[in-house]
Structure formats: structure tokens, C-alpha cells
Amino acid sequence: MGDDAAKGPLKGIRVLDLSRLVCGNVLTMLLGDFGAEVVKVEEPGPGDPLRAWIADGASAHWKVYGRNKRSIALDLRSAEGRAVLDRLIARADVLVEGFRPGTLERWGLAPAMLLERHPELVILRISGFGQTGEYRMRPGYGSLIEGMSGFASRNGFPDRPPLLPSFPLADMVAGMMGAFAATAAVRAREAGGRGQVVDLSLLEPMVAMFGADAVLHGLTGKVRGRTGSRGASAAPRNTYRAGDGGWLTISAPMQSMAEKLFDAMGRPEMKTDPRYVTNTARLQNVEELEAEITAWLSTRSAAEAWATLDAAGVTAAPIYDAAQLAADPHVLSRGVFRTMDDAEFGEVTMPEVVPRFSDTPGAVRRPAPAVGGDSRSILAEAGYDEASVAALIAAKVVAQG
Numbered sequence: 212m213g214d215d216a217a218k219g220p221l222k223g224i225r226v227l228d229l230s231r232l233v234c235g236n237v238l239t240m241l242l243g244d245f246g247a248e249v250v251k252v253e254e255p256g257p258g259d260p261l262r263a264w265i266a267d268g269a270s271a272h273w274k275v276y277g278r279n280k281r282s283i284a285l286d287l288r289s290a291e292g293r294a295v296l297d298r299l300i301a302r303a304d305v306l307v308e309g310f311r312p313g314t315l316e317r318w319g320l321a322p323a324m325l326l327e328r329h330p331e332l333v334i335l336r337i338s339g340f341g342q343t344g345e346y347r348m349r350p351g352y353g354s355l356i357e358g359m360s361g362f363a364s365r366n367g368f369p370d371r372p373p374l375l376p377s378f379p380l381a382d383m384v385a386g387m388m389g390a391f392a393a394t395a396a397v398r399a400r401e402a403g404g405r406g407q408v409v410d411l412s413l414l415e416p417m418v419a420m421f422g423a424d425a426v427l428h429g430l431t432g433k434v435r436g437r438t439g440s441r442g443a444s445a446a447p448r449n450t451y452r453a454g455d456g457g458w459l460t461i462s463a464p465m466q467s468m469a470e471k472l473f474d475a476m477g478r479p480e481m482k483t484d485p486r487y488v489t490n491t492a493r494l495q496n497v498e499e500l501e502a503e504i505t506a507w508l509s510t511r512s513a514a515e516a517w518a519t520l521d522a523a524g525v526t527a528a529p530i531y532d533a534a535q536l537a538a539d540p541h542v543l544s545r546g547v548f549r550t551m552d553d554a555e556f557g558e559v560t561m562p563e564v565v566p567r568f569s570d571t572p573g574a575v576r577r578p579a580p581a582v583g584g585d586s587r588s589i590l591a592e593a594g595y596d597e598a599s600v601a602a603l604i605a606a607k608v609v610a611q612g
Contacts, residue, residue: 219244224248226242226249227300227305229296229308235389237383237387255607261276277580281588306332306334308336335411338413358373362417388419392411447472457514486499549561551575586612
């Protein structure tokens, strides 16, 4: 699994990725970004289903979430394929899988058995609802989780239906939490412990994001509803349209910030207006407050309004689309995006590695691989000679890209 160019704090950690779609790929991308050696095990032919998420002719999700990985195409439905998998597991520090609960057990690869043979192995199991509980066997796509977790009930406007995100939010949140869990489990092992199983559901990370809602309900019995872009606890906090049709977001939850906003609007008298003199008063009179802000913005372009607010120290920012974000001078100066070579398109642009480390930074070392593009080298590292590799390919147990 080695990659001599690997750098970063996770250099030397070997990850075997059996997951599919977004959550697991986000998880292992993050580990790979910071130096872990990631081998992606894919189905021969189509590979990870994430590759089939194509928009405007590009598999954009795979281009970014497949980076810093190598691919072996392996038929896990066959006994021979599972035998190969077992040899790959023997070389891994972390095993990531996203099958329906019970699948590893049916394959003769139950975690308890794996830990008995490989006591230092960290096994991270991804599922919609967890390895236990009433819903453990139900399919757990992110959209179901975003609905059930409480997110959709809070997202959108009160007079409209609950709103799901337009991107795989639940998978991404769980993937980030899973990367933390994997590194924490490896750290525990290095501190004198042993390998263990990490049970990562998509549901619970999303529930954890709304922890304050659970506390509020428990203390008061109240359930928070949808408020659009308004803040439930502070005002003003919303999206506002400028005179040229551009949009800004303004958030002034502190009294001092609200007063700066009123001064920037040329309305210092609002600082002593009983309707706006405290955050509680502003929440009670939010309709009138937002009408004042909208009226001020209606005579200015979004760029002019942002310049005025920024000069006054008001917490405001433009609402960008992808093209506007990519052209922003701060984004350019920070190097938020990077361009790398790509065999299919020549080059692709994607977000740079985050967060930024001063001494042991992560890096994008390699583009997303073709299905089975590294099958031969991965098998060789696992101890297979050339004749054995050729036999596995001839038997269609393994495919090469």
C-alpha cells in the first residue's frame, strides 16, 4: 500500500476502504489527505457507485473524494476474492466498510474474528442507523437521515414544506466525524490499547449537530420550527437582497454589532428605538427591523452595501455561487482551490486540503484512480507473485484498470 510521496501526520497508517458512495469516501479522503495510505476496494467494472454520479458529463464527486487513493477491483462475492481481501486486511491499520449490518459476518469476516487474528486493527463500520437497534437493517441513505434527524424540520420556511439539503450533508457530516473517530481509535491503540470496532451511523452525527434542540425540548417541552434564514435566537440574522439583485447575509447578534449596523445605515436613532434597543426587542420586532434593512439595501448594489458594512466593521458577506467564490480575491490569495492533472479532462479544480497544519500539512498527492488502476501493485505488496496475479485476473477475481 506504500506511497513514498506520502506526508502528513498520518503517514504510515494503512487504510483499506470497502465503503461506497459519499460518507466512507469523505472519511478516507480526509485520512489520505493527511498522509494515510488508502487502498480502495471496488467492484470490477462499475467500481464505486459514486463514480456514476455524473452531472454535465463529469463525475465531480469522485474526482475530489477519490483523491489520494489507489484502487483494486476485487470480486468480493467469490471465495477467492474474500481470500485476497483477508490478505489485504492483514496489512491494514484501519478497515472501513459500509455494507448493510451483518454482511461481514456472512462473509466469514466478523469483526470479533478479525480482531482475534489482527488485534491492532481498527474496524470502522458505516451504516444508516447503526449496527444495533430497531432500524439497523433498514437502508440508510442520507436523505432519509436528514429528514429523520430533525434537520429538515428546521430547514426552510414555516409556510412551506420541510426542506432537504441539495447535497449529501448527512454523509459528509458522518464522514468527517468518522475520520476523527478513526484517528482517535488509532491513537488509543498507540497509547497502549488495542484495535476496536467503531460503530458509525449516519443518523447520530446529524442528531449531535442539533444537541441544543434536545436540551431545549427536555427543559421546556418546546420544539423549534422552521424560520427560513432568520436566526431563532438573535436578530438581525438573514439574507437580504440589494438593489441590483445581488444578495448579502448580515448577522449582528451582539448589541455592539447591531449598533454598528444602524450607524452604517445612517440610522443612529435606531440604537435608542425601543423596538431595537436589545436583542430580545429586535426578535419581537423582527419584521419591522428587516424592512428597515431591506429599504436601505434597495438603493445600493450588493458590492456597494458590502463595502459600506465592511468599512463599519459590520459582520456581513455576499452570497456567492461557485463562479463568484472562485473569483474572490481572498479565496485566490489563500489558495482555497487547487488545480491538478487529470487523465480524463486534462486538469480539474477542487478544494485544497483543510484544515491547514503549520508543521505537518496534508497534501493532494494523486488524482482519483481508475477502477482497478492499482490492482497489480497492491497485490504485489500483499505478497502475490506475477503468476498468482495473472491467475487472479484470468479468473476474473481481480480486474485491472
